[in-house]
Amino acid sequence: MRAVIMDGPGHPIVTDVPDPRICEPTDAVIKILLACICGSDLWPYRGLEDAQQLRMGHEYVGIVTQIGKEVTTVSVGDYVVGSFAISDGTCEICQAGYPSRCRNGSFVHGSIGTQAEYARIPYADGTLVRLAEKPDEDVLPSLLAASDVLGTGWFAADAAGAGPGKTIAVVGDGAVGLMGVLAARELGAERIIISSRRPQRQALARSFGATDIIVERGEQAVAAVRELTGGYGAHGTIEAVGTQESMMQAIGSTRPGGSVGYVGVSHGVNLPGGDLFFALIKLQGGPAPVRRYLPDLIDRIMRRQINPGAVFDMELPLDQAAEGYRAMDERTAVKVLLRP
Amino acid sequence: MRAVIMDGPGHPIVTDVPDPRICEPTDAVIKILLACICGSDLWPYRGLEDAQQLRMGHEYVGIVTQIGKEVTTVSVGDYVVGSFAISDGTCEICQAGYPSRCRNGSFVHGSIGTQAEYARIPYADGTLVRLAEKPDEDVLPSLLAASDVLGTGWFAADAAGAGPGKTIAVVGDGAVGLMGVLAARELGAERIIISSRRPQRQALARSFGATDIIVERGEQAVAAVRELTGGYGAHGTIEAVGTQESMMQAIGSTRPGGSVGYVGVSHGVNLPGGDLFFALIKLQGGPAPVRRYLPDLIDRIMRRQINPGAVFDMELPLDQAAEGYRAMDERTAVKVLLRP
Numbered sequence: 001m002r003a004v005i006m007d008g009p010g011h012p013i014v015t016d017v018p019d020p021r022i023c024e025p026t027d028a029v030i031k032i033l034l035a036c037i038c039g040s041d042l043w044p045y046r047g048l049e050d051a052q053q054l055r056m057g058h059e060y061v062g063i064v065t066q067i068g069k070e071v072t073t074v075s076v077g078d079y080v081v082g083s084f085a086i087s088d089g090t091c092e093i094c095q096a097g098y099p100s101r102c103r104n105g106s107f108v109h110g111s112i113g114t115q116a117e118y119a120r121i122p123y124a125d126g127t128l129v130r131l132a133e134k135p136d137e138d139v140l141p142s143l144l145a146a147s148d149v150l151g152t153g154w155f156a157a158d159a160a161g162a163g164p165g166k167t168i169a170v171v172g173d174g175a176v177g178l179m180g181v182l183a184a185r186e187l188g189a190e191r192i193i194i195s196s197r198r199p200q201r202q203a204l205a206r207s208f209g210a211t212d213i214i215v216e217r218g219e220q221a222v223a224a225v226r227e228l229t230g231g232y233g234a235h236g237t238i239e240a241v242g243t244q245e246s247m248m249q250a251i252g253s254t255r256p257g258g259s260v261g262y263v264g265v266s267h268g269v270n271l272p273g274g275d276l277f278f279a280l281i282k283l284q285g286g287p288a289p290v291r292r293y294l295p296d297l298i299d300r301i302m303r304r305q306i307n308p309g310a311v312f313d314m315e316l317p318l319d320q321a322a323e324g325y326r327a328m329d330e331r332t333a334v335k336v337l338l339r340p
Numbered sequence: 341m342r343a344v345i346m347d348g349p350g351h352p353i354v355t356d357v358p359d360p361r362i363c364e365p366t367d368a369v370i371k372i373l374l375a376c377i378c379g380s381d382l383w384p385y386r387g388l389e390d391a392q393q394l395r396m397g398h399e400y401v402g403i404v405t406q407i408g409k410e411v412t413t414v415s416v417g418d419y420v421v422g423s424f425a426i427s428d429g430t431c432e433i434c435q436a437g438y439p440s441r442c443r444n445g446s447f448v449h450g451s452i453g454t455q456a457e458y459a460r461i462p463y464a465d466g467t468l469v470r471l472a473e474k475p476d477e478d479v480l481p482s483l484l485a486a487s488d489v490l491g492t493g494w495f496a497a498d499a500a501g502a503g504p505g506k507t508i509a510v511v512g513d514g515a516v517g518l519m520g521v522l523a524a525r526e527l528g529a530e531r532i533i534i535s536s537r538r539p540q541r542q543a544l545a546r547s548f549g550a551t552d553i554i555v556e557r558g559e560q561a562v563a564a565v566r567e568l569t570g571g572y573g574a575h576g577t578i579e580a581v582g583t584q585e586s587m588m589q590a591i592g593s594t595r596p597g598g599s600v601g602y603v604g605v606s607h608g609v610n611l612p613g614g615d616l617f618f619a620l621i622k623l624q625g626g627p628a629p630v631r632r633y634l635p636d637l638i639d640r641i642m643r644r645q646i647n648p649g650a651v652f653d654m655e656l657p658l659d660q661a662a663e664g665y666r667a668m669d670e671r672t673a674v675k676v677l678l679r680p
Contacts, residue, residue: 092570092572093597096597098597101618101620232433242613242617244613255432256438257437266613267613269617270610270611270613271616272609273582273587273606273608273609276606276611277582277602277605277606278441281624282499282622282624283623285616286596286617286619286620287620
């Protein structure tokens with residue numbers, strides 16, 4: 001089958017690899033209907049993470065083609081969405097709602113390799129969610145978004161304490177930040193302030209529910225959020241970048257007693273303890289426990305209450321994946337959908 | 341009146357200062373019945389914070405002797421306990437339950453100066469809690485503890501998610517860590533693991549509810565906690581030291597999805613973003629919103645359900661405060677009570 005491999009920094013290639021097969025009795029193999037490129041795929045693309053012969057892709061919606069003997073919740077022919085993280089669903093960590101750090105699972109991106117025609121999904125019962133019916137074609141992109149960016153933005157909004165009457169700031173106008181806006185609105189936030197300078201992303205942010213757009217960054221953004229909130233700062237902030245500047249902007253934008261939900265994969269961040277201590281905030285983040293949210297997200301999508309698929313602004317056949325990486329790297333695309 | 345002043349590092353002196361008086365209509369003046377020395381007072385004592393002519397003390401139980409014209413909730417003659425932090429009780433931050441970062445208040449220690457015969461308490465309505473009746477002499481030390489170390493340990497235990505069925509680890513066997521043990525037990529924790537090497541503190545910890553004592557520190561302590569918890573780590577950890585090692589020990593001791601409540605005043609801490617991200621924990625801490633917890637704590641003390649006053653293992657007249665600082669600095673005393 002065809003699959004995307006990162007053949008060194010800046011060189012994603014589409015090549016033939018062996019078809020996946022059942023290795024463990026808890027595995028399933030799925031035919032990928034849609035895959036996409038994640039902002040986190042750009043770290044190896046840019047050479048900031050190891051990128052030698054890395055199988056790429058961890059977002060997917062698909063159809064089950066094979067199951068192992070112990071798989072009970074999905075059957076061949078089922079339409080499924082799964083998390084980017086593999087989870088057994090049974091350990092204490094999964095049971096407590098944090099499957100992205102499953103004791104037996106994994107969240108190393110690329111480990112699933114869903115930028116491909118097929119993929120092996122370990123712990124299928126704990127990782128996949130079966131759709132009750134065949135989805136219409138138009139909701140497939142939204143279901144695809146649920147497997148990472150929507151679920152990740154949702155976790156960030158939840159961790160940021162989004163809810164009725166709350167003002168939520170969003171740092172980062174990439175796909176996850178935009179999904180954070182959508183999630184904050186769905187969770188009832190009254191006011192959603194996002195930092196964005198690009199007109200196209202500003203428009204998307206507004207369409208997902210942003211009420212205020214600021215163009216400042218860093219300390220100027222902190223000052224702008226404080227000015228918009230009577231000097232207090234936001235009740236909660238979604239951080240969706242992963243840099244020192246974005247984390248400090250998120251912490252600074254949040255009022256005492258507020259919460260920062262941070263989901264940008266951390267690169268080169270060092271948080272000064274004193275600043276954090278006197279900020280008196282809650283900080284919650286990391287690899288999002290998307291599997292916990294999936295049933296609810298799928299339900300909202302199937303009822304057409306939300307349309308997170310609108311975040312995809314470029315679509316390519318799998319064989320042209322390299323063009324998609326380039327577009328996301330150059331920020332000419334927010335998020336690229338790949339069709340095997 | 342007599343008051344303790346830090347006359348440079350290592351030199352707390354007891355000297356005559358002007359009696360406090362009402363400056364603002366929201367002030368009260370109280371006669372200090374009991375005061376004490378805080379672990380955080382050792383930072384200026386050790387020269388690690390500015391210590392020139394610093395008025396010391398921020399824990400107190402007292403009797404109101406004067407009130408400003410706008411004070412409505414306490415009257416002259418009332419017995420009162422207050423937080424170490426000044427809070428107006430009316431701003432959005434106070435109303436949300438975080439009075440230690442009151443918009444108009446302050447939590448700079450030494451700002452109240454309660455190691456003295458009298459003290460001026462700004463924003464008396466928002467800072468003090470009136471006791472319904474004259475307390476018996478034997479509960480006064482417990483009420484004193486409530487004004488900081490108990491309230492701070494309680495916040496840490498609350499932030500660490502202490503509750504029925506939970507295993508809570510405690511980093512730090514000083515007064516706050518010990519109060520964290522007491523709080524975790526009161527909140528229903530099933531198992532409480534504290535790091536402590538000193539037999540006297542181990543005994544106190546057990547008396548307050550610790551179920552397991554470990555003598556390891558740092559990474560060895562993390563390994564010990566994991567071994568005691570089936571490899572998972574604690575559900576939550578109370579951090580009550582404020583150093584890099586103690587913070588990393590707390591983070592490492594906590595399972596994914598768990599919580600760290602950190603209240604050790606941060607000194608020289610830098611948290612590595614990547615470690616924090618993949619830990620997938622909640623981190624909440626800072627200057628504890630003691631005033632929020634005080635009514636409940638006072639109630640538990642007056643009903644003699646808890647006896648946090650047992651944390652005081654040395655008592656001195658105010659004039660001998662220097663001896664108390666020395667004992668705490670040399671760790672021959674856990675916490676020193678001062679009687680004006």
